Amino acid sequence: MPKGYFGEYLTLAFFAGMMLLLVAGTLGLNKLVSPKVHRDEKYLTYECGVDPVGGGWSQTQIRYYLFGLLFVVFDVEAVFLFPWAVVFDKLGTAAFVEMVIFIGILALGLAYAWRKKVLEWL
Amino acid sequence: MPVAWVLILSSFLFSVGIYGVLARRNAVLVLMSIELMLNAANINFVVFNLLLHSISYIGQVFALFIITIAAAELGVGLAIVILIFRNRSTVSIDEVSLMKW
């Protein structure tokens, strides 16, 4: 075994070369001896053994968008709760009442969506 | 952190947004481009607040308001786009133009 600073790297290079040779050898052997039968089915997408139907692009149910919109809007309004919660103990009851009103107005929006039958899955 | 980097990033985002608004014909992609422009403003506000060592945190608060209002606005916008899709089966801005001059 060669010694010295670059010697260590020579060892590394030897092992790397061996590794590449091994991989290339096995894969090449596989290519060489394996039987080759070309059929159309082989080029299809694998879907749990079931024949794929239709294209790769699919449409989502359009009625789902209402849930998506409602979720995003209410989710984002929660942003105002975090800074309020951080300084809550310094602000006292007035801030608490104000936040209750804020959430009350949000709840009114939710009640509106509920009454308009947006929340039901038709 | 040099302020120039931030400005380059936010101006880049803003320009990409402007390009998207002008070049894209799909209404949904236009909405996404506008969102990029809003986020450019958000980056500016947050970073300027950090660099200015402002004790009032007005920049951060401004960013929060932009985020929430943008969500509400895009909610309304998407609803309009879907309404148009239902009536016209298209979301291309060029095709949605019955009225001229």
Add this chain to the structure above:
Amino acid sequence: MQIDYAAVAPELVLTGALCIVLVVDLVLPDNRKGLIMPVSLLGVAGTLLALLALAGDPTRTTLGGMFVVDSFAVTLKILFCVAALLTLAMSYDYLRKEGIHQGEFYFLLLCSLLGMLTIASSRDLLPIFVSLELVSVPAFVLAGLQKIDVKSNEAALKFFLFSILSTAVMLFGMSLIYGITGTTNLAEIAVRLAATPVLRSIAVLSVFFVVVGFGFKISAFPFQWWVPDTYEGSPVPVAAFLSVASKTAGFVGLLQIMFIAFHGLADVWRPFIAAVAILTMTFGNLVALTQRHIVRLLAYSSIGQAGYILLPLAVVNVNGGSVNHEAFAASIAYLLIYAFMEMGAFSVAVAYGREGGYFIDDYAGLGYRAPGLAVVMTVFLFSLAGIPPLAGWAAKLFIFRAVIDGHEYWLAVAMAVNTVIALFYYAKVVRRMFFEPAGDGPLGVKVPLLLQATIAVSTVMVLLVGILPDLAAHLARMSTLV
């Protein structure tokens, strides 16, 4: 932080009212939805009362200097409330006949009104931004209220895209201003801009961004493309509301920012504003000449009017002084008078449109078939054209005087030329009504009571201010910020 609840009382009343409107809409059965209209009318009337209680009080400042109630704020808030009342009265029968009478209309209208009230008091970039959005977002939905009408859809989409794009541009400008000055308070911005001349170029850039953003809202050239399509496509009372209240809200924001925060940079933006104002009025008036649809005609005419209102900004002096005061007052006076003539013209269009149609050809011979309607329409159109002794004449005179005082004579000439151009298309409609044989339109038009009230109020205001222009001038001089 202590909140001065007396200062925000009108806004609180309106917020309560609009929550009640929403609840009432949810609990009422479908056949009793008509009740929502009186509830919202009461809500706006209550807000108006709360405002009148504040009138004449010394200036109140609250919410850390963001919210100021002074004579400027109170005057404009009263104007917004009156415009909302007129819109409510105008829309009730229209919505019923069009089959789009929904509780949401009233809720959204009141939401938009709330935004207008807060923008008049906002002395900080943050509330100005939030209020502008509160004005616009419900208005998108209002414009698209006729869900199955593709024109209404298109109106909403165009309005939405232009508006949100302008908001994004404006916000980028605001963020740069914050970066340069480290504050969002308008008065503070002016102080710090004067103190840091080094960053002047970025300051100019951000002023440009902000002006572009507001340019969309007030339909200034070249950002006016959405206006005619949105007005034509949306329900006509909504178009009236947009052209009066929404545009005034945009102007209120712009005037505050330009006069308080950016007047130190006036040397740079003055020529730009002058060019925009001239192009706006010329474009609006020239294209209006070719219009055949009354709402589109009014839309282009409102673009032209926006040009006049913008004009006084082009004489702002860097050092302040009486020129600024007069310029500010001229814009405010024009806004006050413009609201009534525009509302009046739109309500006549609504009154006649159901039975007669919305094309100018449909107005042929209206002078024989419905003389009353034809006469009031003439009053509003001639007032918009600026013919004495109607209110529009006084409004134009204020602007003219402010521009002359600022020694910008060429602007005055451009305005005079535009007034003459505008006279052509207003007179065209009037000629149709009186000097052309009656078409096959309906004989005698039945105008619902509420609509009659709207027309009557607008007519009285237009005539009154026309005879006593000092009323508007005095109110406007009292309500300036410089």
